[in-house]
Amino acid sequence: MKKRLYLELENCIGCRSCLAACTQCGGHEERNRNYVYDVNPLVNRQTMPLMCLHCENPACARSCPAQAIQIHETGAVLSALVEKCIGCQNCTIACPYGIPKFDTEQNLMYKCDLCIDRTKDGIPPMCASVCPSNTLQWLTDEEIENKKKQFNLDNGKWVTSMPYLEGETNVKVNLPGILQGITKLY
Amino acid sequence: MQRDKFFKEIENLNHPNEKLIKTHCSYCGMQCGMNLRVNIQTNKIIGVEPRYDWPVTVGKMCPKGVTAYQQTNHKDRLLKPLIREDASLKGTTEGFREASWDEAYDLIAKKFTELQTEYGKDTLSVFSGVSMTNEKCYLTGKFARVAMGTRYIDYNGRFCMSSAAGGFLRSFGVDRGSTLPWTDIHETDCLFIAGSNTAECHPTSMFRIWNVQERGGYIIVVDPRETPIARRADLHLDLQPGTDLALANGIVNQLIELGYIDEEFINNHTDGFEETKELVKEFTPEYTSMLTGIAPEKIIRAAELYGKAPNAVVMFARGVEQQHKGVDNVSGYTNMALVTGKIGRPKSGVATFTGQGNGQGGREHGQKSDLLPGYRKITNPQHVKEVCQVWGITPEEMPQPGVSAYEMFELMEEKTIRGLYLLCSNPAVSAPNQNFVRKALKTLDFMVCSDFYLSESAEFADVVLPAVTWSEDEGTVTNIEGRIIKINKAQEPVGESKPDWQIQVELAERLGRGKQFSHLKSARDVADEFRLATKGGNADYYGATWDKIEKQDGVFWPCKDENDQGTPHMFLDKKFYHPDGKAKICALPYRPPAEEPCEKYPLRLTTGRVVYHYLSGNQTRRIPFLHDMCPEPFVEVHPETAAKYNMEHEERVRLFTRRGEAIYKVKITEAIRKDTVFVPYHFGHEDSINLLTIAALDPISRMPEFKACAAQLEKVEMKKVQ
Ligand code: SF4
Ligand code: SF4
Ligand code: SF4
Numbered sequence: 001m002k003k004r005l006y007l008e009l010e011n012c013i014g015c016r017s018c019l020a021a022c023t024q025c026g027g028h029e030e031r032n033r034n035y036v037y038d039v040n041p042l043v044n045r046q047t048m049p050l051m052c053l054h055c056e057n058p059a060c061a062r063s064c065p066a067q068a069i070q071i072h073e074t075g076a077v078l079s080a081l082v083e084k085c086i087g088c089q090n091c092t093i094a095c096p097y098g099i100p101k102f103d104t105e106q107n108l109m110y111k112c113d114l115c116i117d118r119t120k121d122g123i124p125p126m127c128a129s130v131c132p133s134n135t136l137q138w139l140t141d142e143e144i145e146n147k148k149k150q151f152n153l154d155n156g157k158w159v160t161s162m163p164y165l166e167g168e169t170n171v172k173v174n175l176p177g178i179l180q181g182i183t184k185l186y
Numbered sequence: 187m188q189r190d191k192f193f194k195e196i197e198n199l200n201h202p203n204e205k206l207i208k209t210h211c212s213y214c215g216m217q218c219g220m221n222l223r224v225n226i227q228t229n230k231i232i233g234v235e236p237r238y239d240w241p242v243t244v245g246k247m248c249p250k251g252v253t254a255y256q257q258t259n260h261k262d263r264l265l266k267p268l269i270r271e272d273a274s275l276k277g278t279t280e281g282f283r284e285a286s287w288d289e290a291y292d293l294i295a296k297k298f299t300e301l302q303t304e305y306g307k308d309t310l311s312v313f314s315g316v317s318m319t320n321e322k323c324y325l326t327g328k329f330a331r332v333a334m335g336t337r338y339i340d341y342n343g344r345f346c347m348s349s350a351a352g353g354f355l356r357s358f359g360v361d362r363g364s365t366l367p368w369t370d371i372h373e374t375d376c377l378f379i380a381g382s383n384t385a386e387c388h389p390t391s392m393f394r395i396w397n398v399q400e401r402g403g404y405i406i407v408v409d410p411r412e413t414p415i416a417r418r419a420d421l422h423l424d425l426q427p428g429t430d431l432a433l434a435n436g437i438v439n440q441l442i443e444l445g446y447i448d449e450e451f452i453n454n455h456t457d458g459f460e461e462t463k464e465l466v467k468e469f470t471p472e473y474t475s476m477l478t479g480i481a482p483e484k485i486i487r488a489a490e491l492y493g494k495a496p497n498a499v500v501m502f503a504r505g506v507e508q509q510h511k512g513v514d515n516v517s518g519y520t521n522m523a524l525v526t527g528k529i530g531r532p533k534s535g536v537a538t539f540t541g542q543g544n545g546q547g548g549r550e551h552g553q554k555s556d557l558l559p560g561y562r563k564i565t566n567p568q569h570v571k572e573v574c575q576v577w578g579i580t581p582e583e584m585p586q587p588g589v590s591a592y593e594m595f596e597l598m599e600e601k602t603i604r605g606l607y608l609l610c611s612n613p614a615v616s617a618p619n620q621n622f623v624r625k626a627l628k629t630l631d632f633m634v635c636s637d638f639y640l641s642e643s644a645e646f647a648d649v650v651l652p653a654v655t656w657s658e659d660e661g662t663v664t665n666i667e668g669r670i671i672k673i674n675k676a677q678e679p680v681g682e683s684k685p686d687w688q689i690q691v692e693l694a695e696r697l698g699r700g701k702q703f704s705h706l707k708s709a710r711d712v713a714d715e716f717r718l719a720t721k722g723g724n725a726d727y728y729g730a731t732w733d734k735i736e737k738q739d740g741v742f743w744p745c746k747d748e749n750d751q752g753t754p755h756m757f758l759d760k761k762f763y764h765p766d767g768k769a770k771i772c773a774l775p776y777r778p779p780a781e782e783p784c785e786k787y788p789l790r791l792t793t794g795r796v797v798y799h800y801l802s803g804n805q806t807r808r809i810p811f812l813h814d815m816c817p818e819p820f821v822e823v824h825p826e827t828a829a830k831y832n833m834e835h836e837e838r839v840r841l842f843t844r845r846g847e848a849i850y851k852v853k854i855t856e857a858i859r860k861d862t863v864f865v866p867y868h869f870g871h872e873d874s875i876n877l878l879t880i881a882a883l884d885p886i887s888r889m890p891e892f893k894a895c896a897a898q899l900e901k902v903e904m905k906k907v908q
């Protein structure tokens with residue numbers, strides 16, 4: 001059953017375990033490929049992860065003059081191929097969310113590959129495996145549908161999707177606010 | 187067992203040439219399940235893989251857990267024993283030379299014997315810790331009493347869990363940190379969480395805690411800071427540090443006033459209600475507000491939300507426990523559950539967030555100055571007799587009770603204690619009033635330290651013994667829930683390092699106590715003797731065999747025999763452990779913190795953890811990812827307070843109290859009270875906030891008041907800092 005990365009930004013506690021775990025996926029050369037931001041550092045402790053959304057029509061890949069960014073059959077937008085990447089950094093500018101990172105020493109772009117060694121076999125990516133708060137989850141489409149219903153999201157207001165994003169994405173995101181529609185138990 | 191909605195069947199990724207060893211994290215009481223990745227050619231640990239099949243944490247880990255494996259083959263590991271002859275170098279890393287185990291053992295045996303011949307048995311002391319297996323904790327207690335023959339043994343739980351223990355013993359007659367399994371937490375309707383920065387200190391509880399809100403339940407958080415969990419809580423009670431007991435009394439008062447009490451439960455299963463009712467009358471919302479700084483309507487609302495909840499759990503941690511009235515705070519909050527009868531059934535109860543990996547098990551089996559295995563008392567002749575039978579000594583040989591951790595430093599300073607065997611702890615960072623503690627350590631005639639890195643405390647030692655990390659030995663640990671779990675060995679010890687149980691057996695032989703120790707040839711041998719020694723005690727582990735633990739995904743104590751599956755929920759029969767079977771509702775007069783702000787020291791200083799570090803930081807500060815995320819301490823200050831002192835974000839300032847001072851970077855945040863400043867305690871030497879903290883001890887638990895003292899801030903000239 002196909003599963004997707006699903007983000008519930010309301011839950012993030014800023015522990016950066018997702019970053020630590022990203023370095024631990026065998027193929028990642030111990031470099032992490034996502035970001036966690038302090039939303040309002042002098043005011044409160046709100047944080048949120050910024051992840052590659054694995055766009056269906058990825059601007060990063062489109063912008064690449066050397067076809068170094070491949071799209072896996074699962075939909076994962078892979079990290080640059082070492083032998084093809086020419087280090088032009090077009091992708092870092094093209095990505096609407098600033099995801100691809102650049103290694104100046106190697107003259108090579110690297111980005112989240114959705115832990116392709118794991119996810120191609122249905123094993124959750126490292127970040128979603130460890131995330132202690134369930135900000136990052138690995139869910140079936142059915143489970144994501146249920147989330148929409150649970151959080152009264154059918155108005156599309158809280159879910160990041162068209163028209164709020166640049167294009168359709170494989171990763172699904174819920175912005176903060178999911179609790180607003182919840183009916184209290186008592 | 188206990189596979190809930192968060193549990194998913196997931197195959198692990200198996201890399202070629204690797205095997206996975208199932209175990210648990212080395213750090214906090216959550217004891218998250220993890221697999222260590224071991225290269226089958228080199229037989230070395232090379233990484234971590236989530237353990238999806240562990241029912242409590244289903245693969246989740248915080249960044250400490252993810253990187254924990256990097257401790258084992260770290261470049262800073264101690265590979266051989268170290269000896270230092272030049273005592274003038276104590277307190278530094280200088281002057282150590284490598285030695286053989288034989289030489290180190292001979293020296294220790296000689297010095298210990300000399301000191302005891304001249305000054306008596308009790309001139310030696312043991313200071314231990316609970317970040318190690320039950321087997322090691324058990325044997326350390328036996329080693330102190332039987333091999334060293336001293337009364338002076340105590341442990342770092344006095345800086346961690348002892349107030350929770352004292353409070354639970356008084357309220358319930360038994361000290362199991364949680365009355366219910368963690369797999370109940372997300373199913374309750376209201377969580378009342380006091381003094382726990384859960385998101386940073388027990389992060390893998392968070393998916394269950396958030397789920398309470400997703401289901402429409404409530405989260406109430408009590409904390410002087412707006413921690414990540416307080417930020418999203420339905421209600422944040424932002425109290426002044428050190429005023430918990432007033433709040434607890436105020437809420438109990440409102441529970442009574444608003445009619446949320448369970449009279450039948452109170453009448454049949456508790457004592458002390460009338461007295462308590464009388465005492466809390468004074469704690470009206472207004473009076474409580476005056477003492478705590480929390481708005482009266484918030485106090486009423488908290489009582490309503492907790493009182494109305496069909497099921498609710500009261501939880502707390504070091505924030506309420508590390509006070510000189512920590513035990514009263516624990517019993518005070520526990521009163522909430524007892525007057526409303528929200529205990530002794532699934533999804534309702536009381537729990538403390540255990541700090542250290544084995545904070546629960548390690549405090550039950552005889553490392554505490556007055557305890558023996560199975561939570562037996564050294565002052566109870568019958569208990570002593572039972573343990574002596576297992577140990578093969580006569581009751582006359584059993585030493586008297588000793589003193590608490592901090593008080594041992596006082597005895598060192600006055601030369602009553604002249605020798606120290608320190609293991610699994612780093613008091614030169616973690617004890618309060620460091621200037622005094624470091625002086626006491628320097629005063630010692632002879633000190634042995636066992637650790638796997640050269641900790642700040644090891645810098646005071648004459649002999650340093652290289653111990654193993656958690657991944658190079660096996661044994662059991664009792665997690666936050668009271669569930670006994672199995673730690674497995676993933677690689678052979680690095681260098682010449684040895685597990686502490688083996689060190690103790692070999693040392694005991696040198697000290698002429700081979701008869702009581704030589705039969706212990708493996709961790710499993712220790713485990714078998716340990717289980718036997720707990721048999722019949724309150725914390726009875728006899729039935730918790732390693733096989734049963736593996737088969738059942740852990741065993742909750744008490745577990746009395748082969749057929750007993752253990753006790754996930756406590757008090758389901760509404761029987762408490764006091765002789766009359768009743769729980770005690772405690773009438774607790776309020777007292778303010780030992781040191782209140784004054785003109786000279788107008789701020790309240792409180793201390794705590796960050797998510798990236800564990801305890802004294804001796805382990806986590808060496809891990810590159812964790813170091814990069816939080817390389818140095820800081821002082822959190824509210825912007826209005828910072829403005830008053832004319833201080834900028836990231837400016838270096840001097841923070842001082844009556845006991846000491848340190849320079850910290852200012853971290854400005856609105857997420858703290860204006861009258862309070864916060865500093866994390868994971869850092870050593872001149873960065874240690876414990877240079878400033880106060881050694882005001884709880885009369886019952888002997889817990890120091892880490893969480894509240896009076897302080898002042900001052901700008902410093904940049905020149906001075908350099
Ligand atoms: S692991 Fe989860 S909670 Fe922690 S920072 Fe990443 S997204 Fe946030
Ligand atoms: S989010 Fe950015 S990096 Fe990721 S696929 Fe889309 S365009 Fe590419
Ligand atoms: S999916 Fe994998 S590669 Fe992408 S951020 Fe998560 S851990 Fe890193």
Ligand code: SF4
Pocket residue numbers: 211212213214215216217218246247248249250251252387388389390
């Ligand atoms: S430190 Fe605690 S929460 Fe973090 S991984 Fe280890 S046991 Fe789990």
